Each structure stands twice: as C-alpha cells, then as structure tokens.
Amino acid sequence: MIVITSLYFLIHKKPTFNNLLIEYKIMCLAIPGKVIKIDDDNATIDYNGITKQAKITIISPKIGDYVLVHAGFAIEILKKDRKDDTI
Amino acid sequence: MPVDTDTENIISEIKEIAEDINRPVKIMEVCGTHTQTIAKYGIKTLLPENIQLVSGPGCPVCVTPQRTIDSAVRLAQNGIPIATYGDMLKVPGTEMSLEVAKENGSKVFIVESTIDALKLKTEYPNLVFLAIGFETTTPMTAWAVKNGLDIICAHKTIPEAMNVIVSNQDNQIDGFLNPGHVSAIIGTRPYRDINAPQVIAGFEPEDVLKSILMLLKQINTDRKEVENNYTKIVNDDGNKKARALTSSIFETCDSEWRGIGIIKDSGLKLKKQYQNHDAMEKYRELLKDLPEPKDNKGCRCADVIMGVIEPKKCPLFSKVCTPDNPTGPCMVGTESACKIAYKYRGDDNA
Numbered sequence: 485m486i487v488i489t490s491l492y493f494l495i496h497k498k499p500t501f502n503n504l505l506i507e508y509k510i511m512c513l514a515i516p517g518k519v520i521k522i523d524d525d526n527a528t529i530d531y532n533g534i535t536k537q538a539k540i541t542i543i544s545p546k547i548g549d550y551v552l553v554h555a556g557f558a559i560e561i562l563k564k565d566r567k568d569d570t571i
Numbered sequence: 572m573p574v575d576t577d578t579e580n581i582i583s584e585i586k587e588i589a590e591d592i593n594r595p596v597k598i599m600e601v602c603g604t605h606t607q608t609i610a611k612y613g614i615k616t617l618l619p620e621n622i623q624l625v626s627g628p629g630c631p632v633c634v635t636p637q638r639t640i641d642s643a644v645r646l647a648q649n650g651i652p653i654a655t656y657g658d659m660l661k662v663p664g665t666e667m668s669l670e671v672a673k674e675n676g677s678k679v680f681i682v683e684s685t686i687d688a689l690k691l692k693t694e695y696p697n698l699v700f701l702a703i704g705f706e707t708t709t710p711m712t713a714w715a716v717k718n719g720l721d722i723i724c725a726h727k728t729i730p731e732a733m734n735v736i737v738s739n740q741d742n743q744i745d746g747f748l749n750p751g752h753v754s755a756i757i758g759t760r761p762y763r764d765i766n767a768p769q770v771i772a773g774f775e776p777e778d779v780l781k782s783i784l785m786l787l788k789q790i791n792t793d794r795k796e797v798e799n800n801y802t803k804i805v806n807d808d809g810n811k812k813a814r815a816l817t818s819s820i821f822e823t824c825d826s827e828w829r830g831i832g833i834i835k836d837s838g839l840k841l842k843k844q845y846q847n848h849d850a851m852e853k854y855r856e857l858l859k860d861l862p863e864p865k866d867n868k869g870c871r872c873a874d875v876i877m878g879v880i881e882p883k884k885c886p887l888f889s890k891v892c893t894p895d896n897p898t899g900p901c902m903v904g905t906e907s908a909c910k911i912a913y914k915y916r917g918d919d920n921a
Contacts, residue, residue: 513604513774514707514752539686542710542813552755552804555656555704555711556684560755560810563803 514554516562519545529553581780582617588787589619596622597743598786599878601733602629602750603906604774610915612776618783625878626908628732629750631703631725632658633876633900633907634828637864639725640664642851643701646723647677649857651850654680654688655701658904661897665862669701685715692720699850705729707752709839710813713820716841721848724840727826729753730761731837737767742879746786748772748779751801758809762797773801820845829900830873872899875908882912889913 517529517536527540529551539557551558589596600606606626609615615624628634641664647653653669660670660681673679678695682688688700702712702722709726716722729750736744746768754762754771762769768789772782782800789796799805817839826838841849851858870892871885882888882901892898894910901909 514755539711539714541714542810542816544812552752554707554752556686557711557714559707559710559752559813560804 514552514559516550516552519547519549519551519558522547527551527558529558575777578777578780581777581784585617585622585780585784585787586619588784588791589622592621592787592791594621596745596787596790597625597878598622598746598748598783599625599627599736599744600629600748600772600779601627601729602748602753603633603904603908603911604752605629605748605750605772605779606908606911607906608774608776608779610911612779614776614779614783617780622783622787624783625744625881626875626911627736627747627878628828628831628876629705629729629753630876630901630904630906630908631656631705631708631727632662632904633872634727634732634831635659635662635703635725635900636827636829637663637665638827638861639701639723640669641666641861641864642858643669643699643723644672644677645858645861646699646850646854647672647679648675649854650678651854651857652678652680652691652695652698653701654682654691654698656683656703657681658906659701659703661903662900663867663897663903665864685711685720689715689718689720697721699723702726705750705753706756706817707750709821710756710810710816713816716820716845716848717816719848721850721853722841723850724821724838726821726839727828728823728837728839730757730765731834732828732831733762733765733767735831735834736877737765739877742877744878745790746770748782748786749797751804754799754801754805754809756810756813759797759799759805759807760809765797766795768795770798771801771805773804830876867898870899872901872909875901882909883916885909889916 517531519527520530521528525541529538538553545551545561550562552560643653669679692698700722703725749769749771751773770782770785821839822842823836824838824840825835827833869887874880887898892902897903901907
C-alpha cells in the first residue's frame with residue numbers, strides 16, 4: 485500500500501510553481517524561469533506569469549532563455565528549451 | 572490515468588540490481604534538498620530492503636558552528652543589525668538563537684538574497700550579513716562584499732566534507748548522490764579525487780531514482796566514477812564566472828563544521844584586500860569572551876549529518892526535539908534531516 489501511495493505521489497504530486505515560491509527561501513532550491521527583459525546585470529524573469537528580478541552577474545543569458553535562479557541570482561542557463569515545475 | 576512506465580522500469584531495475592548485489596548498501600544524499608525529495612515522494616519505500624538512504628552534511632544551518640551563531644548574537648545584542656537567511660534564525664547557539672535575540676529587541680532581519688541585505692544596509696549602515704551556504708550560494712556573497720556588505724563568513728565547500736565521510740571508519744558509505752546545484756557551480760572535476768561511486772543528481776523524484784540506479788550499477792560492477800545525471804544544468808567545467816567571482820573575494824581556509832570538527836581547506840575567508848568587510852575582525856573587541864560552545868546533551872545531529880544514524884534513532888527525536896523547540900540544528904532548517912523526518916514522520920518514509 486505504501487508503495488502504491490508513493491508511486492501515486494511520484495506520478496501526480498509534482499510541486500506546483502506556487503509551492504515553489506513559498507519554498508523559495510530554501511537555500512539550495514533553484515527555480516527555473518524565462519528571461520523576458522535584460523537591463524545591465526538585472527533580468528526580469530517570468531515564472532509562469534509571475535515576474536521577479538534576478539541578477540545575471542554570473543551567467544550571460546539572452547532574452548527567451550530559461551535560467552535557474554537561486555537566492556536572487558540566475559546561476560545557469562537550462563540547456564533544453566523547456567521548463568519543468570522544478571529542477 | 573497515465574502510468575509512468577519509465578519510473579516503474581527504473582524501480583524494477585533497482586530491485587534486480589539490489590538483489591544481485593545481495594548485501595546492505597548505504598547511499599548518502601549529500602544535499603538537504605535531495606533529502607526533501609526523498610521524504611516527500613516516499614522514495615525510501617520504493618527501494619529494496621538492502622538499500623539504505625542516509626542524509627549528509629549538505630545542510631548549511633546544520634553545519635554552521637555555534638561560535639558563529641554566538642558571534643552574530645553578540646553583535647546583535649550590541650546594537651549591530653544582523654541579516655541572514657531565514658533558516659538560521661532558529662538554530663540554537665550556546666546561549667540563545669538569533670530568533671531569541673530578536674525577540675529580546677535586537678535587530679535581526681531575514682533576507683532572501685544578498686541583494687536584499689545590501690538594500691537594508693542603506694537604512695542600517697553598520698548591518699552585518701551572516702553568510703552561510705555552499706558553493707551555490709557563495710558567489711552571491713562575493714558580489715555583495717564587492718558592493719560593500721560586511722559579513723560574518725561561514726561559507727563552506729562540499730567535496731572536502733565528502734572526503735572526510737569516505738574516510739570515516741564508523742560509517743561505510745557505498746555511494747553518493749552529489750548535490751545538483753553545487754555541481755552547477757563547481758562542475759564534475761572536484762569530485763574525482765573522492766574514492767567512492769558518485770552520481771550528480773537533479774531534484775525531481777525520477778532524477779533521484781535514476782541516479783540511485785546508476786549508483787547501484789557502479790557498485791555492482793566495482794566502479795568508482797563521477798557520473799552526471801543532471802546534464803541539463805551541470806557540465807564538467809561548472810560556472811567559471813561564478814567561481815572567478817568567488818575567488819576574487821575569498822580564499823580557502825580550514826573550517827569548523829558543527830558536529831564534525833575542523834575540516835582542512837573546507838571553508839572560505841575574505842582575502843586580505845577585503846578584510847575590512849570581515850565583521851569578526853571589525854568587532855573583535857565585542858567578540859571577546861564568547862561562551863564556550865556546548866551541544867545539548869543527547870543531541871545526535873553530528874551522527875545524523877555523517878550518515879551514521881537516521882533521525883528517528885536519536886533519543887530526542889520528536890520527544891524533546893521538535894521544529895518548534897529544536898534541541899539541535901538538524902531540527903531547524905527546511906533542508907535539515909531531522910526536520911524533514913519529523914514533517915513526514917507519519918508516512919514512515921522519511
């Protein structure tokens with residue numbers, strides 16, 4: 485039974501983006517979002533409709549790239565042109 | 572209802588290989604965010620009996636020594652505003668946590684980033700940022716120091732701690748799930764000297780299961796390699812720009828890990844030209860005669876972060892030590908093994 489329950493969660497209960505925003509303070513969690521605007525080393529990141537600023541000091545993304553954001557900084561560009569619920 | 576056959580296939584293959592290995596296997600997930608995924612999705616319940624997952628030291632609040640917390644508390648009590656990441660507030664110091672200092676009237680702020688800390692500094696010019704975290708988080712501190720932030724530096728590096736765990740005779744770890752976002756910064760190379768099977772893993776439950784399978788395949792064929800199962804983010808070189816930023820501000824030093832002790836070359840300190848931002852130096856006089864650190868009797872956080880025991884084996888777990896009243900640091904952070912085990916304790920899977 486436990487295994488079936490776990491499998492259910494595994495398949496159906498991926499974290500939603502809103503949950504991720506709540507958990508944003510977690511130190512090692514990083515959230516993917518799409519770069520929609522760049523202004524010097526600041527980027528506007530679109531997380532499924534919610535926008536937030538992030539520094540692009542340590543990567544050089546282009547508009548349209550998906551990036552992984554940790555503690556206010558984009559830390560890497562996602563290699564595939566896709567975004568998941570989490571990374 | 573669609574059935575995720577890929578996941579089922581991975582689980583079947585794990586069972587086959589585990590049977591073939593035919594002995595107890597202990598795998599350490601180094602990163603607290605992996606611990607969360609494992610508990611949240613009940614991954615332990617999907618594994619064969621001879622495969623054990625244990626948590627590791629990749630929880631910044633768990634390994635930050637009491638003296639560091641005591642220093643921040645002392646500064647706060649002397650009117651110097653302290654900013655830090657949220658999880659740090661509840662971590663018990665020798666006499667009190669930063670949260671208690673805040674309740675007693677000291678200025679202690681939670682920030683989500685060093686960007687926010689710098690903004691606070693415009694209002695509180697003598698603000699000090701208590702900087703914790705591993706390679707993923709260090710570049711953000713480096714950037715802020717460059718922009719004028721004063722810090723108490725408690726940054727640490729992961730591969731050196733993994734080396735200590737590998738050489739710990741009390742605890743035979745058969746393989747590591749390596750932290751994904753630390754690896755995004757440092758790449759794959761720094762792990763190559765660690766004498767154990769390792770797989771760099773992402774944070775989806777399927778990523779963790781696949782990485783466990785890859786580890787078991789290594790163990791079953793006596794290989795000790797560093798494999799990358801998080802290629803959409805991690806490459807061999809890591810993020811060179813981030814590392815250059817870090818090394819322009821910090822240099823390597825020996826560092827104390829709470830519960831583990833001093834680990835050679837496992838910490839970072841400010842380079843000479845940035846030492847004017849080192850709050851420990853700046854307020855040296857205030858920090859004299861700090862209380863002698865002592866961990867609470869019976870707390871087995873040290874054994875938990877070394878993978879020697881699971882949280883439930885600690886005699887204080889959920890009886891005396893709870894998230895509302897933590898005895899040790901492992902019951903505090905969102906990435907802390909005991910707190911995660913407490914949260915999912917009813918599911919028998921943490």
